[in-house]
Amino acid sequence: MSSHPVFRDGLLDGQVGIVTGGATGIGLGISTTLAQLGMHVVLASRKPENLQSAVENIVAAGGKATAVAVDVRDQTRVQAMARQVHDELGRIDLLVNNAAGNFYKKSEELSENAWKSVIEIDLYGTFFCTQAVFPYMKAQGGGRVVSTSMTLHYRGWPLMAHATAAKAGVDALTRTLAVEWAEHGIRINAIAPGPIPTEGVRKAFTPPPGAPVPDFFSVDKAMDVFAKATIPLKRWGTPEDIGQMVAYLASPAGDWITGAIFVIDGGEWLAKSKTGM
Ligand code: COA
Numbered sequence: 001m002s003s004h005p006v007f008r009d010g011l012l013d014g015q016v017g018i019v020t021g022g023a024t025g026i027g028l029g030i031s032t033t034l035a036q037l038g039m040h041v042v043l044a045s046r047k048p049e050n051l052q053s054a055v056e057n058i059v060a061a062g063g064k065a066t067a068v069a070v071d072v073r074d075q076t077r078v079q080a081m082a083r084q085v086h087d088e089l090g091r092i093d094l095l096v097n098n099a100a101g102n103f104y105k106k107s108e109e110l111s112e113n114a115w116k117s118v119i120e121i122d123l124y125g126t127f128f129c130t131q132a133v134f135p136y137m138k139a140q141g142g143g144r145v146v147s148t149s150m151t152l153h154y155r156g157w158p159l160m161a162h163a164t165a166a167k168a169g170v171d172a173l174t175r176t177l178a179v180e181w182a183e184h185g186i187r188i189n190a191i192a193p194g195p196i197p198t199e200g201v202r203k204a205f206t207p208p209p210g211a212p213v214p215d216f217f218s219v220d221k222a223m224d225v226f227a228k229a230t231i232p233l234k235r236w237g238t239p240e241d242i243g244q245m246v247a248y249l250a251s252p253a254g255d256w257i258t259g260a261i262f263v264i265d266g267g268e269w270l271a272k273s274k275t276g277m
Helices: 025-036 048-060 075-089 112-139 161-180 199-205 219-230 239-250 268-275
Strands: 016-020 040-045 064-069 094-097 143-148 186-193 261-264
Touching (some): 025 040, 025 064, 025 094, 048 064, 094 112, 112 143, 112 186, 143 161, 161 186, 199 219
Parallel strands (some): 016 040, 016 094, 094 143, 143 186
């Protein structure tokens, strides 16, 4: 696979990592970065069609990747996944808890099922997957877990009660397990990505069909103007920005880092009070 622009070739050779939600968006950026550095990545997510094409692309570029279909809310299935990965590949060096789900909804209108689905994916899923890899990491004398958090719960974030509550729980789990499992050589950290222009973000900037739009309007321009107004480093993030932090934590450079939560957002959340957005 081609050289990575930042890390040395083969940095993660021989390692095995599971990336939940690893076939799309930020998860795919993480998987691709890890594979570029030699790690065998196991993409784990609900939709087989996404898994298939992501694995094909990574393999076509010279990386090592396989897929497991799993819903992280299903503890039995998650345990079977960890067992399968260990049986087939012999070790589990890294787990990236990237799978997440959310939507904007007034808190007073959240049904039990809506609340539950987000809490179960974001918080239960993170715990189930982390617990499932524990025996393998313990037996091999160590391992790394990187969970995806967010910054929205650092302040009030209306319409996101479920996700902010779940991610506050992910932060707490990160700190607690870091202390509890340090004796087994397991490093537990989290990342809190800022705005990455996923399909959903692009959609939010795209005028609805039939809306009056001036000739000079462009979605890319509108997104660029927004980024410059709201992000101190004046650009949107990329999945690779996030992937590189995960690669750092998976590498020997992360050896003395545990219980840390890394905000990777171009300064966005710190500036929110100034921009009001
Ligand atoms: N707006 C409002 N309510 C929603 C919703 C939305 N966009 N998506 C799901 N819900 C509600 C459903 O109405 C349902 O509640 P109900 O039974 O009371 O009607 C409940 O949440 C579960 O919905 P379901 O369709 O069964 O979803 P799921 O459990 O299969 O998946 C999500 C839940 C969060 C993953 C789903 O909303 C989703 O696909 N979101 C977009 C993808 C996403 O979040 N990506 C990650 C971004 S970080």
